[in-house]
Amino acid sequence: MTFFLQYVMRRAFGNMTGNLFPNLITIGIIAVSMLIFSTFTLLAFNLTHFLKIWEDKIEVIAYLKRGTPAGEVEPLLTRTRLVEGVEIVRYVSPYDAMSFMETKLGGQKNLLQGIQPQLLPPSFEIQLKKDYRNSSKINDVVRHLREMAQFEEIQYGQEWVETFSAVVHILRLTQWILGGLLLVAIVFITSNTLQLTISSRREEIEVMHWIGAGPGFIRVPFYVEGLIQGLLGGGLAILFLFLLYQGLFLHIPLSVQAWLAKGPVLFLPLETIVWILLGGMVLGFFGSFVATMRVLRYK
Amino acid sequence: MTEPIIEMYHVSKTYPSEISVLSDITLEISSGEFTFIAGPSGCGKSTLLRILCGAEKPTSGEVVVEGMQITQPGFKKIRQLRRRMGIVSQDFKLLRDRTVNENVAFALEVTGHTRREAKGKASDMLRRIGLEEREEDPILVLSAGEQQRVAIARALVNSPSLILADEPTGNLDAKMTLEIMGIFSDLNRQGTTVLFATQFTGLIKRFPFRVIQILNGQILNGKKGAVNEIQEAKTGE
Numbered sequence: 001m002t003f004f005l006q007y008v009m010r011r012a013f014g015n016m017t018g019n020l021f022p023n024l025i026t027i028g029i030i031a032v033s034m035l036i037f038s039t040f041t042l043l044a045f046n047l048t049h050f051l052k053i054w055e056d057k058i059e060v061i062a063y064l065k066r067g068t069p070a071g072e073v074e075p076l077l078t079r080t081r082l083v084e085g086v087e088i089v090r091y092v093s094p095y096d097a098m099s100f101m102e103t104k105l106g107g108q109k110n111l112l113q114g115i116q117p118q119l120l121p122p123s124f125e126i127q128l129k130k131d132y133r134n135s136s137k138i139n140d141v142v143r144h145l146r147e148m149a150q151f152e153e154i155q156y157g158q159e160w161v162e163t164f165s166a167v168v169h170i171l172r173l174t175q176w177i178l179g180g181l182l183l184v185a186i187v188f189i190t191s192n193t194l195q196l197t198i199s200s201r202r203e204e205i206e207v208m209h210w211i212g213a214g215p216g217f218i219r220v221p222f223y224v225e226g227l228i229q230g231l232l233g234g235g236l237a238i239l240f241l242f243l244l245y246q247g248l249f250l251h252i253p254l255s256v257q258a259w260l261a262k263g264p265v266l267f268l269p270l271e272t273i274v275w276i277l278l279g280g281m282v283l284g285f286f287g288s289f290v291a292t293m294r295v296l297r298y299k
Numbered sequence: 300m301t302e303p304i305i306e307m308y309h310v311s312k313t314y315p316s317e318i319s320v321l322s323d324i325t326l327e328i329s330s331g332e333f334t335f336i337a338g339p340s341g342c343g344k345s346t347l348l349r350i351l352c353g354a355e356k357p358t359s360g361e362v363v364v365e366g367m368q369i370t371q372p373g374f375k376k377i378r379q380l381r382r383r384m385g386i387v388s389q390d391f392k393l394l395r396d397r398t399v400n401e402n403v404a405f406a407l408e409v410t411g412h413t414r415r416e417a418k419g420k421a422s423d424m425l426r427r428i429g430l431e432e433r434e435e436d437p438i439l440v441l442s443a444g445e446q447q448r449v450a451i452a453r454a455l456v457n458s459p460s461l462i463l464a465d466e467p468t469g470n471l472d473a474k475m476t477l478e479i480m481g482i483f484s485d486l487n488r489q490g491t492t493v494l495f496a497t498q499f500t501g502l503i504k505r506f507p508f509r510v511i512q513i514l515n516g517q518i519l520n521g522k523k524g525a526v527n528e529i530q531e532a533k534t535g536e
Contacts, residue, residue, distance in 0.1 A: 003411075
């Protein structure tokens with residue numbers, strides 16, 4: 001077995017160094033294709049991450065109708081707490097709202113001079129259970145809240161969440177469509193380069209057939225060559241993506257960096273990197289498999 | 300009576316261009332026999348050997364080698380069969396980017412021998428055919444005769460039970476031809492079956508082996524083939 005592995009590795013590397021230029025071209029094309037796919041993966045990963053952070057912060061504000069008797073507030077609080085998906089409900093009186101605004105305005109709080117707290121509507125700040133902090137489930141909660149006549153208006157940043165969800169969804173879709181196209185391209189390119197390699201080794205393969213070499217001896221070095229091409233292509237893609245990530249992140253304006261600091265731009269997790277490398281290897285292997293199926297027939 | 304190692308029944312080969320190369324060949328070769336396949340260039344000797352090693356399929360007829368019907372549709376054991384055969388091709392089929400030793404050792408490597416083992420056995424075989432001095436030379440610097448001897452060494456290094464040799468002495472001088480014939484004869488005395496295709500009647504006359512004479516794709520001297528009986532007039536030599 002060790003001997004066979006030694007033989008296969010020797011032949012695979014021999015084939016690669018013997019056909020260096022086509023191999024470099026293949027590795028380069030795999031790297032570019034995988035880089036495009038990985039870039040979309042990174043974008044989708046970060047946007048999903050941001051969406052998750054924002055979804056975690058989502059809360060519903062239900063404004064009470066002006067003039068709602070104080071006696072109705074407590075029963076309404078109890079009813080609201082019983083709505084499915086609601087975790088915590090806090091009553092914000094007009095006075096609480098005014099002091100919140102003053103805190104927010106800081107040095108410019110004199111802008112609020114002359115405004116009576118009674119002008120501000122009382123509200124409920126409703127925090128949702130973790131599972132309900134997404135655009136589809138939040139709508140169910142809001143529908144239940146709207147059934148309560150005491151609420152005048154309900155705000156929850158619906159449009160923002162929905163638009164962002166749609167962007168992430170489109171990005172994911174593009175990632176997989178592009179991934180599918182690139183997959184076909186990688187298999188095609190790897191298969192064609194390996195056909196060149198196989199052609200350049202035709203004499204040797206013919207001799208191998210002539211002396212009764214097993215298919216393992218003939219085909220496996222080409223499979224390994226495809227695996228190595230895929231691994232190197234995938235590795236280069238990850239390396240370029242990391243450099244791109246570093247370069248872009250370092251050149252982001254300070255103001256944007258401060259905003260991003262709330263939710264840092266992440267690089268792909270190790271698990272995803274391993275999947276990308278494995279994906280490259282599988283594609284390389286599949287390309288070599290197609291090539292050997294097309295060219296290597298026992299004579 | 301010895302078991303036949305090769306049986307051919309009504310074998311014909313016609314190429315798509317309607318050129319008939321072999322026509323209704325029926326023969327039997329017993330195990331341990333040394334047989335010359337004689338005939339002029341283009342008479343069908345090489346095609347016959349190529350059919351026997353599974354490199355070509357006959358248009359019709361049945362071929363049995365070592366008890367296996369290799370013409371059976373979907374026959375999958377050609378590889379195992381070739382491992383027990385030593386094949387010397389007219390065009391040598393050597394790897395031009397390798398040394399003499401590497402070429403011979405390659406036949407052992409692909410059948411599961413370690414590199415060191417293969418190199419050692421290849422050296423022994425090269426010594427036997429007088430190429431020990433050129434062991435590490437690249438194939439390309441060798442003369443045609445030397446290349447032919449490397450091809451013979453590669454065919455013999457696996458100690459095959461059946462040797463199919465297509466004009467193996469075609470590029471050798473008289474002295475070397477006799478030496479190589481000596482090696483083939485020794486192997487045959489040890490029980491190896493040898494099928495030796497040649498167009499040189501002088502060579503055939505020197506050795507008392509069975510001759511199957513082919514002309515225009517047909518056997519001239521009957522199903523069995525006479526022992527050392529050459530019809531020179533018909534082969535034109």
